[in-house]
Amino acid sequence: MALIVQKYGGTSVADLDRIRNVARRVVKTFEQGNQVVVILSAMAGVTDRLIEMANNMSKNPDRRELDVLLATGEQTTAALLAMWLKSQGHPSKSLLGFQAEVKTDCAYGNARIMDVGAGQIKKLLEDNNIVVVAGFQGCDADGNITTLGRGGSDTSAVAIAAALRADRCEIYTDVDGIYTADPNVCASARKLDRISCEEMLEMASLGAKVLHLRSVEFALKHHVPVWVRSSFNEEEGTMLVNGEHDMEREVVSSVTYNKNEARITLKKVPDQPGIAAKIFGPISDSGINVDMIIQNTRAGGQTDLTFTVPKTEYARALEIERKVAEQIGAEAVYGDENIAKVSVIGVGMKSHSGVAAKMFSTLAAENINIIMISTSEIRISCVVEQKQAELAVRALHTAFGLDKEK
Numbered sequence: 407m408a409l410i411v412q413k414y415g416g417t418s419v420a421d422l423d424r425i426r427n428v429a430r431r432v433v434k435t436f437e438q439g440n441q442v443v444v445i446l447s448a449m450a451g452v453t454d455r456l457i458e459m460a461n462n463m464s465k466n467p468d469r470r471e472l473d474v475l476l477a478t479g480e481q482t483t484a485a486l487l488a489m490w491l492k493s494q495g496h497p498s499k500s501l502l503g504f505q506a507e508v509k510t511d512c513a514y515g516n517a518r519i520m521d522v523g524a525g526q527i528k529k530l531l532e533d534n535n536i537v538v539v540a541g542f543q544g545c546d547a548d549g550n551i552t553t554l555g556r557g558g559s560d561t562s563a564v565a566i567a568a569a570l571r572a573d574r575c576e577i578y579t580d581v582d583g584i585y586t587a588d589p590n591v592c593a594s595a596r597k598l599d600r601i602s603c604e605e606m607l608e609m610a611s612l613g614a615k616v617l618h619l620r621s622v623e624f625a626l627k628h629h630v631p632v633w634v635r636s637s638f639n640e641e642e643g644t645m646l647v648n649g650e651h652d653m654e655r656e657v658v659s660s661v662t663y664n665k666n667e668a669r670i671t672l673k674k675v676p677d678q679p680g681i682a683a684k685i686f687g688p689i690s691d692s693g694i695n696v697d698m699i700i701q702n703t704r705a706g707g708q709t710d711l712t713f714t715v716p717k718t719e720y721a722r723a724l725e726i727e728r729k730v731a732e733q734i735g736a737e738a739v740y741g742d743e744n745i746a747k748v749s750v751i752g753v754g755m756k757s758h759s760g761v762a763a764k765m766f767s768t769l770a771a772e773n774i775n776i777i778m779i780s781t782s783e784i785r786i787s788c789v790v791e792q793k794q795a796e797l798a799v800r801a802l803h804t805a806f807g808l809d810k811e812k
């Protein structure tokens with residue numbers, strides 16, 4: 407007997423028939439003699455609609471009340487699944503985040519899980535129940551309902567699996583697993599049987615939507631065995647591997663792109679101590695995340711500084727920097743929203759050289775101009791013109807030998 411946590415995403419519970427389909431899969435696992443805890447998302451589109459309603463009610467919806475509202479999406483699916491399971495004669499109970507003892511900090515809309523009690527879940531499992539938990543939500547120390555940020559039910563699942571020391575955590579979605587590139591952009595993309603948590607972490611932080619970033623951090627930290635699979639077929643999916651052993655030894659394992667960033671450049675800023683702090687202090691004070699930063703040297707004690715921010719924060723960041731530029735005496739501030747970040751990722755890079763050179767020559771051969779470059783131990787990213795992103799992904803996918811055999 408194993409303890410299995412299964413998480414079903416929004417498209418897997420998009421309507422009542424799909425919830426019944428989920429129930430069939432859950433019952434099958436249960437009848438094979440396993441203990442099953444199910445974590446659910448809201449029906450696809452529901453969270454968006456709730457946000458729309460809130461924005462209609464108030465220009466700046468109260469964050470606490472917004473979380474109370476958003477949590478209802480997952481409350482609905484959890485109740486419906488448990489209800490259907492019971493009607494079919496399977497003992498089941500639904501739990502909201504607070505009942506499942508998902509304890510978070512008090513950052514409404516983007517709360518972090520501090521601890522999962524799991525006592526109640528364990529008790530219900532011992533009484534032979536299929537336990538259904540509403541994902542995406544928790545509760546802070548004062549008993550307020552919190553939500554974990556968009557896509558956060560993955561993190562609910564992995565955190566609950568960690569607390570229960572589950573034998574496996576299966577994340578069910580509408581794709582077969584993790585791909586070498588977005589199959590919508592790159593027809594020759596392949597599904598990976600395995601991927602290291604490290605690589606997955608890079609992919610998630612680059613904006614690959616398959617897994618919530620923090621769920622991967624939990625998997626890595628607590629050694630939770632995670633599978634990403636489709637709820638629409640019986641394929642094995644992709645397994646997240648903790649550590650590099652056993653990995654397919656390709657130097658690059660995936661190519662990603664992200665069109666959600668914008669670039670801001672401050673021209674001719676004084677080359678003096680304290681200037682970078684003045685430029686980035688106000689940005690960080692207003693809660694804007696900066697991603698890539700490049701500083702050039704120029705002759706004459708001046709330098710250009712370029713960085714990227716999420717597109718949604720572009721206007722705000724530009725306004726802040728216009729003020730900063732005046733204060734520090736920079737010559738000009740300008741920016742560009744039509745950029746994309748294309749990245750190659752692979753743990754194999756740690757022990758292979760020449761990946762960057764190959765990336766640059768591949769882009770050159772396609773006549774794609776590189777606007778910015780950044781690297782980590784297992785990733786190289788280039789900012790390019792947005793309209794060239796897809797071409798860049800396909801060219802890199804081929805160049806690094808990732809295309810599936812025809």
Ligand code: ASP
Nearest residue numbers: 447453542556557558559
């Ligand atoms: N329902 C939430 C969202 O749409 C959480 C999730 O699906 O993971 O972001």
Ligand code: MG
Nearest residue numbers: 415557615616
């Ligand atoms: Mg998701």
